Amino acid sequence: MLSSVSPVDRSHLPDPVANMADEAQSLAQVLVGVRRYLHRHPEVGMEEHNTSRFIRETLEGYGLDVYGPIAGTGLYVDIEGSAPGGAVGYRADIDALPTQDQKQVPYRSQTPNVAHLCGHDAHTAIAIGVALVLHNNRDQLQGRARVFFQPNEEGLPSGAPLMIRGASWRGSTPCTRCTSTRPWRWAATASSPAPQRPRPTGSRCAFGRKEPATRPGPTRAPTPCGSPRS
Template sequence: MQHKIEAIMNQIEEEVIANRRHLHQYPELSNQEKETSHYIQEKLTEYGISFETGYATHGVLGIIKGKKPGKTVALRADIDALPIQELNNHDFASTHPNVMHACGHDAHTAMLLGAGCILQQMQEELHGTILLVFQPAEEASPVGGAQVMMDDGVFDTYTPDVIFGQHVWPSMPAGTVGVHDREVMGASDRFKVVLEGKGGHASMPHQTNDAVIATGHLITALQTIVSRNLDPMEASVVTISMLEAGSVPNIIPREVTIQGSIRTYDAEIREKLKERFFQITNQIAAAFGVKAQIEYVEGYPATINTPKWAQLARNSVQKVLGEEATPAQQPALAGEDFGRFLQKYPGAFIWLGTQIEDKDNQAPLHDANFKLNERALPNGTKLLAQLAIDALQKLNEE
């Protein structure tokens, strides 16, 4: 089967790259992926793959039924873009102002379409069913599209025994893949705090309850949540990324707003961080005589692989790309909606190396200059197909 995957891949490599470039030119934001969804449906029809639509509005489920009975494997790709003005000048740059595929979802979608094309041509050899899950709104944290697709019944008829996803990873060279046995990416909670005091003239601070001073102490104190409440070996981070205060230099403002995120891997630690966040914020506010209004939103859960399926993924990578293709990688605290699928179904999420040749100028994910190495697209396409076949074989053996 591996040789057949390779042979078909050689035939469709240009098609996969063309699909990625088309999607990159015409990106759509979360929950607005109407044309992207139509393009996916057109390609599935062209490849002879049956599909269902309407999940999370623009989600699509491709269904490849093998000619022999067996279990069910799901492969997932996210399809939405980000509100970023692209700064690249290649000939397939985004044509939509302030919208860009800066997280590689165009590549994810193109590779899953390619894998579907391969697997559809191998129906005679397949023992079971393969689901192609094209998920909208991955970037729309904290709601996202994964849970909405499941709530809409995407797996009611065909329930996966295992699910896999992959993400382009610009810090890893093309030809390598990051596979983690357990923790891959973090839970991502968000907060907004408004500290309301009493404003006044900058020369008469004694007549005010200064929310700016209180905020300064709060920002510093919030950093102790991790540094003084957790074991140093337990990875977590509290980040304040937005601050709004005042309008002129000679007036102490009445209120200050800060926003940020809290990220971790462990569910118990996540709850502990949230508890300490509320305690510290309310106590600092009380100490400085201001009021605290807190909005705290729990976002995506941590993305935690099932060790058995992570090992199968590692084996599949080595079949496709060689024994040295799975270097050890530390997990990341970035959030990923795929974690919701893994809460309900066993599976694994992997990182596909897509570093450009000029690695010193490799922009990170979510950057207006983000690029990926298109030489990695055939790797990821073949890998998805191999993963599905290997997983079906293991499930059916069990």
């Protein structure tokens, strides 16, 4: 497992990441710094311009090619394995909520009435970590992994279909698996899938794949983002 990462071009990194970049930087340190920067600088859906720039500069600084923008502020990266194989997609949402951050911590939101209270800053940091780990292990991979950074998960129209229409799948083998930081809300499935919540028969994941209900019996609508979960 990757425990440290080294930037390819430190001068290209955004300042918050470059300021803590050593020759071999702790991956945990990088991702904590990424998450806290995003938490301090939240942006609502379809206005995630600084967020998108920060993601791009971070990934490019570690040697990845970033594609986009798609759907205004969406991005993706491809990690090509050393051998032929299928395709896997991993998705994170990048938008914040239009609400005031009431916390008293050093990394609280600096933007009035906008805050990451639904965890999308953490989702984005995790997806950056996924991309870095896969990139550093690409000689052991078969096929392609595509990591998406989707705008406007909280609003309508959702950023997911906008990214599809914007050709985020162009040039890609159709994904055999799609997963995200909320596997019960999307068509996730890795070899050991997380427990999934009931969903209506015939519902679709973020990328338009039809899927059956997870188990027979009554269904319920997904819990709105930010609401208490049972």
